[in-house]
Amino acid sequence: MKIKAQISMVLNLDKCLGCHTCSITCKNTWTNREGAEYMYFNNVETRPGVGYPKNWENQEKWKGGWSLDKSGHLALATGSKTNRLMKLFYHPEQPELTDYFEPWTYDYETLIHSGRKNNQPVARPRSLVTKQKMEVTWGPNWDDDLAGGEHARADVNLKKMGDHIVFDYEEVFMRYLPRLCNHCLNPACVAACPSGAIYKRDEDGVVLVSQDVCRGWRHCVPSCPYKKIFYNWETNKAEKCVFCYPRLENGLPQICAETCVGRMRYVGVVLYDMDKVEEMASTVNEQDIYEHTVDLLLDPNNPAVIDAAREAGISEAWLKAAQKSPVYKLVKEWKVALPLHPEYRTLPMVWYIPPLSPILQRVTSDVYLPDAHEMRVPVQYLANMFTAGNVETLSNTLQRILDMREYMRRRETNDEPIAHDVDLTEKQMYAMYKLLALSKYNDRFVIPTDIDMSQEGRQHMQHNRGFACPTGGCK
Missing domain, CATH: 3.30.70.20 (Alpha-Beta Plaits)
Known part of the structure; x- marks a missing residue:
């Protein structure tokens, strides 16, 4: 490993x-x-x-x-x-x-330097490549x-x-x-x-x-x-x-995540087994690639994983960040985030929580939210984007989010628990609600810095960049 x-x-x-x-x-x-x-x-x-x-x-x-x-x-x-x-x-x-x-740009000089005319001068588009006039x-x-x-x-x-x-x-x-x-x-x-x-x-x-x-x-x-x-x-x-790596090296999120008005981006560290990357990308059935990609991600709280990570030169700061990572929770623990077109076999590390809304309201009044298949956004369409066409996997993902919403509604109104079986515990659903709806800056962005990196970890990384390993322990 x-x-x-x-x-x-x-x-x-x-x-x-x-x-x-x-x-x-x-x-x-x-x-x-x-x-x-x-x-x-x-x-x-x-x-x-x-x-x-x-x-x-x-x-x-x-x-x-x-x-x-x-x-x-x-x-x-x-x-x-x-x-x-x-x-x-x-x-x-x-x-x-x-x-x-x-x-293209516009020929603003025509407006500025045009003399007195009977008609209003027009700033026409001009190509920035050829410098010639063009039609947009x-x-x-x-x-x-x-x-x-x-x-x-x-x-x-x-x-x-x-x-x-x-x-x-x-x-x-x-x-x-x-x-x-x-x-x-x-x-x-x-x-x-x-x-x-x-x-x-x-x-x-x-x-x-x-x-x-x-x-x-x-x-x-x-x-x-x-x-x-x-x-x-x-x-x-x-x-x-x-990936705004100069910002990451100083513990700051990417500029797109920092400035997102909807606060819909989460950044964190995940650990994975590099030895299994080729095997997982070579999965014959492309609809199984998503599950195998998730299997690549390792539990940062597992003692065996922690020991192997330390041996590989991963610093304590990065291990702590992986243990607090919102990405690991959303992708691996709760399984509500999916990769974009996993059938391309590149094993992408930017994940998406598929959208629920707009949703169709049920006529019956005894049910708060519709099932996943009653979404206005067709489940098959989302499956073609995020699960290589696997409707069942996509539906299960949407249902977990729906279960969390229904659990919070019933929690606020003191109603009976959710009638059907759910994949997550009540504790997990409440934690998901807090992360997706109430999370603060430090909850959404858990990024270690090079400053926090241990001396040994820094030496190993220098070796991996091409420098001689001062400790002699790098492989």
């Missing part, structure tokens, strides 16, 4: 307002420079919809992530190393600028709040459901989906990079791109199934979400 620590995040979709504050603060912090205008390390998509870039979930077109070859081993969906090298100068699965949008036909969040329109009908997850979804007014449903790099345990971008510029930090699992090593081959862009790696057309380098 080789234990590693991973900084992870959970997003509660029931509390997302779609205000895009996270996108704005992320962009102002990390991508406010030339060549990065179209980059949104964090973006919020309206669902159903095509997302950003357009139809990024259509892996038949993009061939991102991993697949199993004929012998049952993991292989990049973009092809073998030889096939990828043959696509070096022409890559048919490479997203184009039109799949994102062509950055697409942009970030172009389909924002248009879940009943033509863009929604192109949603890949809806196409998998058949024809029984009707886009009449009373049948329309809409939710928001914030997205960022998942900092996966089995990242396809790392394996696809010919230069070895993309790497996963040993100390916290953050996936980064070395700007000095990157040669701009762009194999990482199509290989990422979530399309969260971007190509800077000015520097000719790949860029991506860095």
Whole structure:
């Protein structure tokens, strides 16, 4: 057993307002420079919809992530190393600028320097890439709040459901989906990079791109199934979400989590067994990958896990953070958080609590809340996003959240206990309620700092970064 620590995040979709504050603060912090205008390390998509870039979930077109070859081993969906090298100068699965949008500004000088005329001068859009005049036909969040329109009908997850979804007014449903790099345990971008510029930090699992090593081959862009790696057309380098690692090293959450108006993001440490990553990602039935990913996460209160973690050089500060982690509770203990498209086999470490509302009210008055299958957001649609189409797993997740809500209602009104069997104890449901509804800053963000790291742990991490181990005990 080789234990590693991973900084992870959970997003509660029931509390997302779609205000895009996270996108704005992320962009102002990390991508406010030339060549990065179209980059949104964090973006919020309206669902159903095509997302950003357009139809990024259509892996038949993009061939991102991993697949199993004929012998049952993991292989990049973009092809073998030889096939990828043959696509070096022409890559048919490479997203184009039109799949994102062509950055533009407006010709404000026309307004400022225009002389006296009979007609009002107009500031027309001008491309930031070609510097030529252009017509704006697409942009970030172009389909924002248009879940009943033509863009929604192109949603890949809806196409998998058949024809029984009707886009009449009373049948329309809409939710928001914030997205960022998942900092996966089995990242396809790392394996696809010919230069070895993309790497996963040993100390916290953050996936980064070395700007000095990157040669701009762009194999990482199509290989990422979530399309969260971007190509800077000015520097000719790949860029991506860095999980705000300078903030993490100082005990602060990511800027998107810090500024979230809905307080729907939770950040914490999880421990996992690195030796089992390949085995779990190679699961034959893609609907079982979620359960196997959860099995990878280790109990930070288990004495055997604690001893193995200490032996691996994980400091006491990180162990304490893992024991208090809200992510571990939501993902492993209560099982209410799910990964986005686990069938891509990258084992993502950004998790989502699926939304309940808007819900359909029952006619009968003796029941407070509907069952999971009576949600206005179709369970099959959510299952296509979070459980590789496994409706039962998704329904069980929603039912746990519904049970918690019903338990709190009955607790406040002193009614009889919940009639049906529940997966969680009353103590667990109350703890879940406090974390999801009443949690304070220090409850949502449990992040260790390098300052708190023991000297021995720091030495081991320095060795893992390429320095000589002063103690001689590093392996």
